[in-house]
Amino acid sequence: MSHDPAKSGPAFAAGPGSIGPEAHVMVGSADKFINWCRKSSLWYLLFATACCGIELMQTGASRYDLDRFGAVFRATPRQSDLMIIAGTITHKMAERVKRLYEQMPEPKYVISMGSCANTGGPFYKDSYCVVKGVDLIIPVDVYVPGCPPRPEALIDGIIKLQKIIEQKRNFAVKA
Amino acid sequence: MESKAIFEAVKARFGDAAIELQEEGFHPPFLVVSSASVREIAFFLRDDPGMRFDSLMCLSGVDYKDRFAVAYHLHSLEVGHKIGVKAYLPRETPALPSVDPVWPAANFQEREAFDLYGIVFEGSRDLRRILLPEDWEGHPLRKDYKYPDFYHGIKV
Numbered sequence: 001m002s003h004d005p006a007k008s009g010p011a012f013a014a015g016p017g018s019i020g021p022e023a024h025v026m027v028g029s030a031d032k033f034i035n036w037c038r039k040s041s042l043w044y045l046l047f048a049t050a051c052c053g054i055e056l057m058q059t060g061a062s063r064y065d066l067d068r069f070g071a072v073f074r075a076t077p078r079q080s081d082l083m084i085i086a087g088t089i090t091h092k093m094a095e096r097v098k099r100l101y102e103q104m105p106e107p108k109y110v111i112s113m114g115s116c117a118n119t120g121g122p123f124y125k126d127s128y129c130v131v132k133g134v135d136l137i138i139p140v141d142v143y144v145p146g147c148p149p150r151p152e153a154l155i156d157g158i159i160k161l162q163k164i165i166e167q168k169r170n171f172a173v174k175a
Numbered sequence: 176m177e178s179k180a181i182f183e184a185v186k187a188r189f190g191d192a193a194i195e196l197q198e199e200g201f202h203p204p205f206l207v208v209s210s211a212s213v214r215e216i217a218f219f220l221r222d223d224p225g226m227r228f229d230s231l232m233c234l235s236g237v238d239y240k241d242r243f244a245v246a247y248h249l250h251s252l253e254v255g256h257k258i259g260v261k262a263y264l265p266r267e268t269p270a271l272p273s274v275d276p277v278w279p280a281a282n283f284q285e286r287e288a289f290d291l292y293g294i295v296f297e298g299s300r301d302l303r304r305i306l307l308p309e310d311w312e313g314h315p316l317r318k319d320y321k322y323p324d325f326y327h328g329i330k331v
Contacts, residue, residue: 091308091331128315128322128323129306
C-alpha cells in the first residue's frame, strides 16, 4: 500500500536508509514483551487429585471464567506452562506428580492449591501415606490457602503468579 | 430368616465350625465361625435355598491387639435378610481361605485387608497390594505398625 500524504496527515521524511511509514516500528523492552506473552497465556495442566479439583473445574467454568486471564487447561503436560496441584498428594502419587512436572517445557510454574498440597492439611499428623506438602517434591511458586479455596482465591493466586512473571529478567545483565 | 435360625442351620450342618452368635451391640448379629471352614460355610450361605446370600456387602479386617479377625457382611437380595460372619485369626500367622470363588466381589476387598493388615487369603486368584505402592514395607493399619522415616527419599 502506498502512502498518500494528502489523505493521511503529515508526510514522513523518506531519505535514503530511513524506514518508511509502512514499517510501523514500536520500540520497547524485550523483557516486558516476553513476560507479557507468558503471563497472558498460562495454560495449566488438567490435573487434580481431590476435592480441590472440583473448585478448579468451577474456576475454569463459565461463572468464574479463568479464560479471562488467558488460562485454559491442556490435557497434556507437554503443552502446559502451569501445574495447579489441586488436592492431596500421596506417596504413591508423588512419583507421578514429579514425572508430570518434568515433562512440562520450560518456563514452568506451579501453584499449590489448598491445605493438602501446601502442608498435608488434615493429614499432617498421623498419616503414613500423604506427602506433607507438595514442595517436598517440586518447587512451588504460589501457595493458595483454603480447604478447598474458593474460585476467587485461586484466581487471586493466578494473578499473583502473573505478577511474579512480570518481574522476570529473560536476558543476562552485564556485571 | 432370623439370625438365630441361620446360626442353628449352620451349626446343624457344620457342627463345631459354628462357634457362637454375637448379638449384643451388632446389627446384623455376627455368626462367629472357625477360620478354616469359612469357604464351605460361605458356599452354604450362598447356595442353600433358605439362605440365598447372593451379595457380599463388605469384607473387613480387624485388629484386636491380641488377635485379628475378618468380618463379612452378607445380604440376600432375593430374601431380604442380612447376617454378619466373623472369623478370628491368630496374630502370628493370620491366614484363612479366600471367598473369592463364592463371591467374585471379594477379591478387591481381600486385597485391601491383605494390604493394610497382612491377612493372607489362601486360594485367592490375585493377592497383591491394592492401595499402597508395591514396594511398601509393613501393614499400616496394624496396631503395632511403626512409621518409616522416609519413603523413596520423601519424608513421611
